[in-house]
Amino acid sequence: MSVLVAGTLALDSIHTSSEVHHELLGGSASYAALAAAFSGQVQLCGIVGTDFPQPHRDLFSRRSIDTANVDTVEGRTFRWTGRYHDDMNHRETLDVSIDVLEKFNPRLTTDAASASIVLLANMSPDNQLAVLDQCTASPFVIADSMDLWINIARPRLLDVMKRVDLFVINEDEAKIFTECSNLVVAGRRLLEMGPRYVVVKKGEHGAMLFGESHFFTTPAYPLTQLADPTGAGDTFAGGLAGSLAANARTPDFKDLARGIIHGSVLASFTCEAFGVRRLAELTDAEATGRTAEFRACTSWAS
Amino acid sequence: MSVLVAGTLALDSIHTSSEVHHELLGGSASYAALAAAFSGQVQLCGIVGTDFPQPHRDLFSRRSIDTANVDTVEGRTFRWTGRYHDDMNHRETLDVSIDVLEKFNPRLTTDAASASIVLLANMSPDNQLAVLDQCTASPFVIADSMDLWINIARPRLLDVMKRVDLFVINEDEAKIFTECSNLVVAGRRLLEMGPRYVVVKKGEHGAMLFGESHFFTTPAYPLTQLADPTGAGDTFAGGLAGSLAANARTPDFKDLARGIIHGSVLASFTCEAFGVRRLAELTDAEATGRTAEFRACTSWAS
Numbered sequence: 001m002s003v004l005v006a007g008t009l010a011l012d013s014i015h016t017s018s019e020v021h022h023e024l025l026g027g028s029a030s031y032a033a034l035a036a037a038f039s040g041q042v043q044l045c046g047i048v049g050t051d052f053p054q055p056h057r058d059l060f061s062r063r064s065i066d067t068a069n070v071d072t073v074e075g076r077t078f079r080w081t082g083r084y085h086d087d088m089n090h091r092e093t094l095d096v097s098i099d100v101l102e103k104f105n106p107r108l109t110t111d112a113a114s115a116s117i118v119l120l121a122n123m124s125p126d127n128q129l130a131v132l133d134q135c136t137a138s139p140f141v142i143a144d145s146m147d148l149w150i151n152i153a154r155p156r157l158l159d160v161m162k163r164v165d166l167f168v169i170n171e172d173e174a175k176i177f178t179e180c181s182n183l184v185v186a187g188r189r190l191l192e193m194g195p196r197y198v199v200v201k202k203g204e205h206g207a208m209l210f211g212e213s214h215f216f217t218t219p220a221y222p223l224t225q226l227a228d229p230t231g232a233g234d235t236f237a238g239g240l241a242g243s244l245a246a247n248a249r250t251p252d253f254k255d256l257a258r259g260i261i262h263g264s265v266l267a268s269f270t271c272e273a274f275g276v277r278r279l280a281e282l283t284d285a286e287a288t289g290r291t292a293e294f295r296a297c298t299s300w301a302s
Numbered sequence: 303m304s305v306l307v308a309g310t311l312a313l314d315s316i317h318t319s320s321e322v323h324h325e326l327l328g329g330s331a332s333y334a335a336l337a338a339a340f341s342g343q344v345q346l347c348g349i350v351g352t353d354f355p356q357p358h359r360d361l362f363s364r365r366s367i368d369t370a371n372v373d374t375v376e377g378r379t380f381r382w383t384g385r386y387h388d389d390m391n392h393r394e395t396l397d398v399s400i401d402v403l404e405k406f407n408p409r410l411t412t413d414a415a416s417a418s419i420v421l422l423a424n425m426s427p428d429n430q431l432a433v434l435d436q437c438t439a440s441p442f443v444i445a446d447s448m449d450l451w452i453n454i455a456r457p458r459l460l461d462v463m464k465r466v467d468l469f470v471i472n473e474d475e476a477k478i479f480t481e482c483s484n485l486v487v488a489g490r491r492l493l494e495m496g497p498r499y500v501v502v503k504k505g506e507h508g509a510m511l512f513g514e515s516h517f518f519t520t521p522a523y524p525l526t527q528l529a530d531p532t533g534a535g536d537t538f539a540g541g542l543a544g545s546l547a548a549n550a551r552t553p554d555f556k557d558l559a560r561g562i563i564h565g566s567v568l569a570s571f572t573c574e575a576f577g578v579r580r581l582a583e584l585t586d587a588e589a590t591g592r593t594a595e596f597r598a599c600t601s602w603a604s
Contacts, residue, residue, distance in 0.1 A: 086483065087483040088483070089483075181388065181389040181390070181391075182525075182526060182528065183506070184524045184525065184526045185526050188526075202507065204485070205504065205507040205508070205521075206507070206508075206521055208521075208524070214599075215524060215599045216599055216600070216602065217521040217522075217524055217599055217600055218521060218600065218602065219507075219508055219510075219519040219520060219521050220519075222486045222510070222517060222519055223484075223486065224484060224486045224487050224490075226484065254602070257601075257602040258602050260602070261602050295603055297516075297517045297518055297519055298518070298519055298520065298600070299559075299603075300518065300520065300556070300559040300560050300562070300563050301597055301601075
């Protein structure tokens with residue numbers, strides 16, 4: 001099945017305590033599309049300026065990602081600059097330049113509109129709804145979001161939640177959104193807002209999946225070297241979406257659980273290098289090997 | 303196999319945002335012994351004052367815990383008063399009265415000295431070493447500790463670590479002890495300090511087990527109602543020790559992984575009520591049922 005990944009395409013500048021990198025390929029849709037491309041045929045939807053570097057386009061094409069739905073318009077590509085604190089668990093945004101992102105008015109090709117799995121990666125709820133309105137194939141829809149939209153566009157985000165199958169959110173955002181400090185309770189409250197399933201991402205602590213009558217919880221793959229966690233959540237969502245596309249059936253709860261493992265494994269690679277570098281070089285064999293290793297280090301039943 | 307549990311016996315007063323309870327049975331050894339008693343024959347070693355309430359002794363005896371190694375001396379039992387913040391993840395100590403604990407000079411009976419599994423629950427490293435010096439049966443030794451001993455008795459704690467098979471510590475303490483913010487790296491550094499295995503407890507996020515060439519990670523059982531987390535870590539260690547005793551063989555890595563699951567399940571019950579109340583009433587069927595439930599909500603391999 002094909003996956004439509006819609007979200008932001010960005011040029012990121014990233015500071016950690018040991019390194020600084022400028023104008024790396026970034027944005028929710030870049031990570032998510034590269035991750036989804038490991039197991040599905042990906043249509044990428046987003047907007048860039050005329051300054052978007054050709055090597056980034058070449059990378060998408062090398063990974064067989066269809067960019068027919070990437071608009072290129074006059075102006076500068078969306079840019080984000082951020083700095084990670086020593087422990088890598090906290091970051092601050094140093095600068096954001098929205099630029100062409102403000103003009104984003106997604107219009108899907110027939111191919112993209114008929115995708116079976118739709119991932120609305122992190123972007124404004126308005127843009128997410130604009131993509132969703134054009135989907136024609138009753139797809140399985142996943143939406144990711146962030147604290148910004150909870151804070152400034154909550155009503156529209158609630159509209160998104162009513163229309164998606166799976167809503168993905170991180171731990172802190174789930175607590176803020178539901179005003180609840182217990183994550184299990186928070187996850188259930190998010191379910192009541194409309195989605196059939198909810199995933200709460202906990203970073204180094206793993207993830208939880210909530211369904212009406214099912215629950216799944218997993219630790220994260222144990223990383224020792226964390227170079228740059230930017231895009232880990234987007235990679236997770238993309239890996240999950242791609243995994244569902246590989247199944248060629250409407251996803252059930254077990255498919256989602258396996259998708260979470262696949263997304264976690266891909267996200268662990270993303271963290272090992274700056275930007276999309278590790279993901280861009282990753283092989284199927286490496287991903288499969290790490291999945292097996294992850295299974296071994298989480299199994300206890302005799 | 304029999305389990306020797308040595309640690310503190312206390313009377314705890316606990317404040318949460320909604321309830322206050324005074325002089326509950328507490329202390330590391332109380333929780334640990336009650337948990338270990340689910341699967342092993344337990345010898346309890348500790349010290350109390352003449353004010354120690356008879357109902358607490360009756361509870362130990364109801365759970366077939368041998369108290370021949372509990373000293374009763376003139377004076378007041380060790381008391382601890384603490385308050386939990388709203389999110390239950392942080393607490394402050396309001397008052398500590400050491401009292402008879404200062405006189406603790408463990409002398410083991412022959413039965414206790416020949417236990418096959420020894421749990422040195424949280425108490426001073428000096429007391430842990432005094433117990434260990436008397437053990438005669440080359441037992442499998444587990445030691446738990448806390449930030450206090452890392453801060454004020456680090457050299458003696460390092461002596462303990464060189465002599466135990468399994469060292470148990472919580473997430474924050476592991477980071478402080480090793481001065482390392484990555485938990486996987488911290489766990490490996492703790493291994494280098496002497497123990498054959500290390501468990502890092504992460505509370506609501508589960509636990510990690512480190513061995514020379516093996517690693518295991520698990521999420522926590524998903525609790526929605528957290529009445530009082532006091533003693534959860536002690537329950538975890540006691541449940542783990544008891545589980546090993548049930549195997550009647552020198553524990554291997556898989557036994558420890560299963561022990562961690564058992565300890566986590568028992569700890570989840572401890573959190574559901576104040577003090578040892580839930581643990582004191584818990585049945586085998588409830589523990590077995592929750593373990594099966596935990597297995598179902600953590601499995602993903604098809």
